[in-house]
Amino acid sequence: MRQKLTLAYKLKSTAIVTTVGVGAFFGIGVYRNEDKFYDKFLMPIVQLCPPEYCHRLAVLGFKYKLFPRQHQPDSENLKTKLLDFSLSNPLGIAAGFDKHGEAVDGLSQSGFGFVEIGSVTPEPQPGNDKPRVFRLIEDKAIINRYGFNSDGHDAVLERLLKLKKSNAEIVLGVNLGKNKTTEIAHDDYVKGIDKFASVADYFVVNISSPNTAGLRNLQQAENLQLLLRKVIEARNKLDQAKRPPILLKVAPDLTDSDVQDIVSVISKKECRVDGLLISNTTIERSESLKSKDKSETGGLSGAPLGSRSTKMIAKIYTATKGQVPIIGIGGIFNGQDAFDKIVAGASAVQIYTSxxxxxxxxxxxxxxxxxxxxxxxxxxxxxxARGKQAKIIAKETK
Ligand SMILES: Cc1cc2nc3c(=O)[nH]c(=O)nc-3n(C[C@H](O)[C@H](O)[C@H](O)COP(=O)(O)O)c2cc1C
Incomplete structure (x- = not known):
């Protein structure tokens, strides 16, 4: 009997010591924010969980500030201007990570120079059926077909109002989408402009998600002209003190003639957006993709998108003679990828998949x-550095 008790006691003690040890190991690793710890130990474990579940955990991690805050100031040469905003660095978090505006403060504290939330739709909607996010690990990519799952304007606005009261420092972009069942698309974007005018530092009109039927058709010249006229009109009706810039987010799958059309539409006075985001996810599937889920329907992001979006940045920078600020997005995993986007013409960059x-x-x-x-x-x-190699990169595409 006594022997049994001693064995149970020993097993219990070993379990406690092991749990505390493993917990401390992971806790210290997260606290020290070391890339090797994440790449070797944490991320392989995280990747055992379904992608959407991990996405939720990551958002909660930023929401509750479980990741370390960046204490040291950014390097002097990273300070930059985007639109009229002074950023301590040009790296932002792309739309689709914090879809509902829950984790803005935590994202900013972790070192992002600006934060974009959304896409937000006027009414709450559940998005597509699950599963709708897939990791393509061998390709350093993701395919998603979330389909604008959104808490809706009212809930998101309530969160952002609280945030703006407590932290006015953060440069906050609100990315607007449309409800699945809305027929007159521009109505939803105009509602977004009116709703978020008091909290958004800039707006993104997102018409490039591949996961809402017909959305990408809004990039066609005639549709685009009507849409931009309506949203700019709505913005210009706002109180003069608060008229946030409007940016347009485009797909990477546009032909040269689509690009020409977009450039000519945005050069019209009544359609003149303040900037472009290049780019959203691609529907293209290159031959070189290796992962088993490569044929899933949806938008592909990450490494395979990198040079495609860089080339499009260079083309549009050249076509607009560098007059339109560009946020470069797609497949940025390291400093070189960010640098490539900047010399192609981006004023700032965003990441998601990395x-x-x-x-x-x-x-x-x-x-x-x-x-x-x-x-x-x-x-x-x-x-x-901005645009210094745009002409060369743009020519490479021909
Ligand atoms: C899971 C997921 C969800 C996304 N949701 C949105 C979205 O709601 N609105 C949007 O404009 N872009 C969305 N995006 C696109 C990203 O903002 C970004 O443009 C794209 O992923 C390319 O950047 P990356 O290669 O760094 O991921 C989403 C991307 C991913 C991976």
């Missing part, structure tokens, strides 16, 4: 490498 694969340490890694690359190439700032 955060999913590498966790929060990727934020510091990209910024540090970008700062070093700017210095090594003789650029004192992001603005100095």
């Amino acid at each position: 955060l999913i694969y590498h966790g929060p340490p990727v934020i510091q890694k990209i910024k540090k490498e970008l700062s070093n690359l700017l210095a090594a190439n003789g650029y004192e700032s992001v603005e100095m």
Whole structure:
């Protein structure tokens, strides 16, 4: 009997010591924000969970500030201007991560220079059936077909109002989408402009998600002209003190003639957006994809999108003679990828998929490498490097 008790006691003690040890190991690893710890230990475990579940956990992690705050200031050469905003660095979190505006403060504290939430639709809607997110691990990519799952304008606005009261410092973009059943698309975007005018620093009109039927048709010249006229009209009716800039987010799958059409529409006075986001996910599936889920329906993001979106940035930067600010997105995993987007013509960049694969340490890694690359190439700032290789990159595409 006594022997049995001693054995039980020993087993219990071993279990406690092991749990505390493993907990401490992971706790310290997360606290120290080391990329090797994430890549070798944490992310392989995280990747055992279904992707949408992990997405939710990651949002909650930022919401409850479980990831370390960035204490050291950003390097001087990362300070930059986007639209009229002064950013401490040019790296933002792309739309679709914090869809409902829950984790803005935590994302900002982790080192992002600006935060974009959404896409938000006027009415709450559940999005497509699950499963709707797939990891393509061998390809460093994701396919998603969320289909604008959204808490809706009212719930998101309530959160953002609380945030703006407590932290006015963050540069916050609100990315607008449309409800699945809305027939007159521009009505939903106009509702978004009216609703979020008091909290948004900039708006994104997202017409490039592949997961809402017909949405991408809004990129066609005639439709685009009507849509932009309506949203700009709505913005210009707002109180003069609060008229946020409006940016347009485009797909990477546009032909040269689509690009020409978009450039000519946005050069019209009544359709003149303040900037472009290039790009959203692609519906293209290159031959080189290896992962088993490569044929899933949806938008592909991550490494395979990288050079495609960089080329489109260069084309549009050249076509607009550098007059339109561009946020470069797609397949940024390191400082070189961010640098490539900037010399192609981007004023700032955003990430999503690399955060999913590498966790929060990727934020510091990209910024540090970008700062070093700017210095090594003789650029004192992001603005100095912007568009410096646009013509070369744009020609490569022909
Ligand atoms: C799971 C997922 C959901 C997304 N949802 C949205 C969205 O709601 N609105 C939007 O404009 N872009 C959305 N995107 C596109 C991203 O904002 C970004 O443009 C794209 O993923 C390319 O960047 P990346 O290669 O760094 O991921 C989503 C991307 C992913 C991976």
